[in-house]
Amino acid sequence: MSSATTDMVKPSAEILKKVKPAKLDEVPLVLNKRSLHWITEKICGIVEAKTPSWWWWCFIFSLLIASFTGMGLLVLVSSGVGEWGNNNPVNWGWAIVNFVFWIGIGHAGTLISAILCLLKQKWRTSINRGSEAMTVFAVMCAGIFPLFHVGRVWFAWWLFPIPNANNIWPQFKSPLEWDVFAVSTYFTVSILFWYMGMIPDLAVLRDRAQKMWRKYFYGFLSMGWNNSNTHWRNFEMAYLLLAGLSTPLVLSVHTIVSFDFAIANLPGWHTTIFPPYFVAGAIFSGFGMVMTLLLPVRAVFGLHDLINQKHIDNMCKITLATGSLVGYAYAMEFFIAWYGANSYEGFAFINRAFGNYWWAYWIMVSCNVICPQLLWFKAIRENTPLVWVISIFVNIGMWFERFVIANTTLSRDFLPSSWGYYSPTVVDIFTFFGTFGFFSVLFLLFLRFLPLMPLAEVKSVTPMADPHAGKH
Amino acid sequence: MANKGIKYGLTAVFNTASDIYTAAAKVRDAGYTSWECYTPMPVHGLDAQMYGLDEKGFPIRSKVPRFTLIGGVTGFFTGMFIVWYMNAYDYPLIAGGKPFFSPIFPFPVFYELTILFAAFGTLFGMFFLNRLPRHNHPVFEHPKFGRTGDDKFMIVIEVEDPKFDDEETKSFLNDIGGKSVGLIREPEEF
Numbered sequence: 001m002s003s004a005t006t007d008m009v010k011p012s013a014e015i016l017k018k019v020k021p022a023k024l025d026e027v028p029l030v031l032n033k034r035s036l037h038w039i040t041e042k043i044c045g046i047v048e049a050k051t052p053s054w055w056w057w058c059f060i061f062s063l064l065i066a067s068f069t070g071m072g073l074l075v076l077v078s079s080g081v082g083e084w085g086n087n088n089p090v091n092w093g094w095a096i097v098n099f100v101f102w103i104g105i106g107h108a109g110t111l112i113s114a115i116l117c118l119l120k121q122k123w124r125t126s127i128n129r130g131s132e133a134m135t136v137f138a139v140m141c142a143g144i145f146p147l148f149h150v151g152r153v154w155f156a157w158w159l160f161p162i163p164n165a166n167n168i169w170p171q172f173k174s175p176l177e178w179d180v181f182a183v184s185t186y187f188t189v190s191i192l193f194w195y196m197g198m199i200p201d202l203a204v205l206r207d208r209a210q211k212m213w214r215k216y217f218y219g220f221l222s223m224g225w226n227n228s229n230t231h232w233r234n235f236e237m238a239y240l241l242l243a244g245l246s247t248p249l250v251l252s253v254h255t256i257v258s259f260d261f262a263i264a265n266l267p268g269w270h271t272t273i274f275p276p277y278f279v280a281g282a283i284f285s286g287f288g289m290v291m292t293l294l295l296p297v298r299a300v301f302g303l304h305d306l307i308n309q310k311h312i313d314n315m316c317k318i319t320l321a322t323g324s325l326v327g328y329a330y331a332m333e334f335f336i337a338w339y340g341a342n343s344y345e346g347f348a349f350i351n352r353a354f355g356n357y358w359w360a361y362w363i364m365v366s367c368n369v370i371c372p373q374l375l376w377f378k379a380i381r382e383n384t385p386l387v388w389v390i391s392i393f394v395n396i397g398m399w400f401e402r403f404v405i406a407n408t409t410l411s412r413d414f415l416p417s418s419w420g421y422y423s424p425t426v427v428d429i430f431t432f433f434g435t436f437g438f439f440s441v442l443f444l445l446f447l448r449f450l451p452l453m454p455l456a457e458v459k460s461v462t463p464m465a466d467p468h469a470g471k472h
Numbered sequence: 473m474a475n476k477g478i479k480y481g482l483t484a485v486f487n488t489a490s491d492i493y494t495a496a497a498k499v500r501d502a503g504y505t506s507w508e509c510y511t512p513m514p515v516h517g518l519d520a521q522m523y524g525l526d527e528k529g530f531p532i533r534s535k536v537p538r539f540t541l542i543g544g545v546t547g548f549f550t551g552m553f554i555v556w557y558m559n560a561y562d563y564p565l566i567a568g569g570k571p572f573f574s575p576i577f578p579f580p581v582f583y584e585l586t587i588l589f590a591a592f593g594t595l596f597g598m599f600f601l602n603r604l605p606r607h608n609h610p611v612f613e614h615p616k617f618g619r620t621g622d623d624k625f626m627i628v629i630e631v632e633d634p635k636f637d638d639e640e641t642k643s644f645l646n647d648i649g650g651k652s653v654g655l656i657r658e659p660e661e662f
């Protein structure tokens with residue numbers, strides 16, 4: 001057998017000597033053969049340069065928008081949850097929609113930093129820091145809604161297992177209590193991951209700092225990191241472990257968020273497809289938001305060598321894949337509603353597409369299923385402004401998905417006498433609109449004070465990081 | 473560099489990752505034990521160059537996973553314990569006809585706490601093993617230390633090393649290709 005194989009191999013080996021192997025043109029992750037020093041200057045330069053005037057304008061504008069959340073919450077806290085459009089049976093209204101929307105956006109950050117790290121996708125290096133920041137800020141925005149939805153927000157700490165004067169503990173059989181653990185863990189671990197990855201870069205900023213406050217600020221945050229091989233060894237191991245821990249975490253968080261719905265015995269909610277469908281949707285919306293944020297950042301700071309067409313292509317392809325998964329889930333829900341032959345389930349789905357909120361359903365389908373299909377075409381993926389517009393549509397579509405899921409079912413419950421039409425109030429709209437400002441404020445602060453990209457990781461994907469200098 | 477202060481070690485600067493990669497093996501072969509490489513990014517394979525391979529043929533391995541495991545196990549049992557204590561022991565609560573305690577329904581609770589505590593274990597384990605926070609390391613006294621976070625690579629052989637000798641080590645570092653070999657002194661008092 002072995003001799004036969006060698007006989008087979010021989011002629012091809014002869015050919016190999018004559019024929020030159022085809023050269024695969026692999027797009028490098030850092031274009032124009034930029035040096036290590038160039039990368040440091042570019043990323044640190046963003047933080048060290050004088051604050052650009054556009055930054056101030058954006059910051060003030062975002063603060064003004066954020067004040068809408070402040071106004072909304074002020075009215076809500078001073079007079080009660082009745083200020084929102086919630087009613088019975090639509091007890092959740094926009095609060096749950098906005099909560100799931102923002103939590104979902106957060107998911108791409110962890111996906112990029114953790115899952116793509118484990119899969120050794122090197123293109124993640126230049127976009128992971130920005131996406132992790134996005135995760136942390138999105139979870140902050142998400143937290144506002146359940147926090148204030150409890151009504152008396154000053155009792156929100158009862159959600160946590162902390163002894164209180166009533167001697168009552170949280171009820172661990174409730175999916176809402178699981179959410180408390182899932183979301184708070186997600187927020188904490190996302191911050192740890194984000195911060196730990198930043199330590200070496202903060203040390204670089206510390207060593208370059210000229211002003212005293214910068215020396216103290218970055219010095220304190222970088223904890224005395226000294227670039228030694230021992231530090232890197234432990235750091236890399238810790239980073240890998242955090243990636244390994246964040247992967248089941250990110251999948252579990254949206255699974256548990258979907259349990260908020262799926263555990264309830266309501267038509268349209270009580271389905272086993274919810275966890276995978278929610279996770280796919282979350283990654284989809286998260287990538288939409290990553291592109292919405294990073295494409296302008298790339299243009300403003302001239303980061304075209306670091307976030308190049310390959311990165312955009314890959315992000316578009318993930319958006320396309322997850323968008324198609326979400327479309328498949330919509331179709332499968334309909335199929336199972338029919339196949340399951342449960343008349344309530346069947347009604348819930350006919351009602352979704354053609355009932356009182358038909359317009360929301362079709363906005364959702366056009367934004368989430370039809371619009372990303374454009375990304376099949378290379379010409380569209382290479383048209384950055386168009387990709388940006390598609391990413392906005394993805395965000396809109398995913399908000400409507402949560403709206404459709406939460407409200408079509410609740411506004412048509414088992415008792416037709418309680419059927420109604422849910423509409424948000426001005427307070428609802430103010431509170432939600434303002435979160436975009438709050439999110440932008442945080443993201444602008446991040447751009448101004450923290451390293452936008454992990455220097456060491458970007459340097460690691462350049463040829464200069466290879467100790468064998470290409471001679472393997 | 474100032475002539476005051478306690479001698480800490482001799483530094484040599486290298487320009488590329490492959491330079492420090494080959495130099496590190498030479499420092500190890502020369503028998504030095506108290507020395508360290510400073511690089512702007514993790515240079516893969518440098519561990520094996522610096523410390524060699526163990527008897528099974530693996531390079532030195534970080535001990536962070538031990539802390540992760542301790543954290544994870546603590547989190548798992550904390551989760552189990554609080555659910556049992558709060559809903560079954562201290563204040564038994566009937567909800568949905570389910571048992572007071574079962575390892576099934578609170579799955580999300582102990583699952584999340586396992587991850588949470590393991591993540592803390594990982595971060596603090598990394599801090600502990602790296603002896604952080606430490607804001608006053610002697611290598612920071614090197615005027616060009618900042619470049620090791622940028623694009624330079626540096627080897628520091630400490631005075632503590634039994635093989636250390638002012639002249640010999642200096643010429644050794646020059647021989648293995650080190651640039652601008654110099655002495656770091658740490659300030660006597662802070």
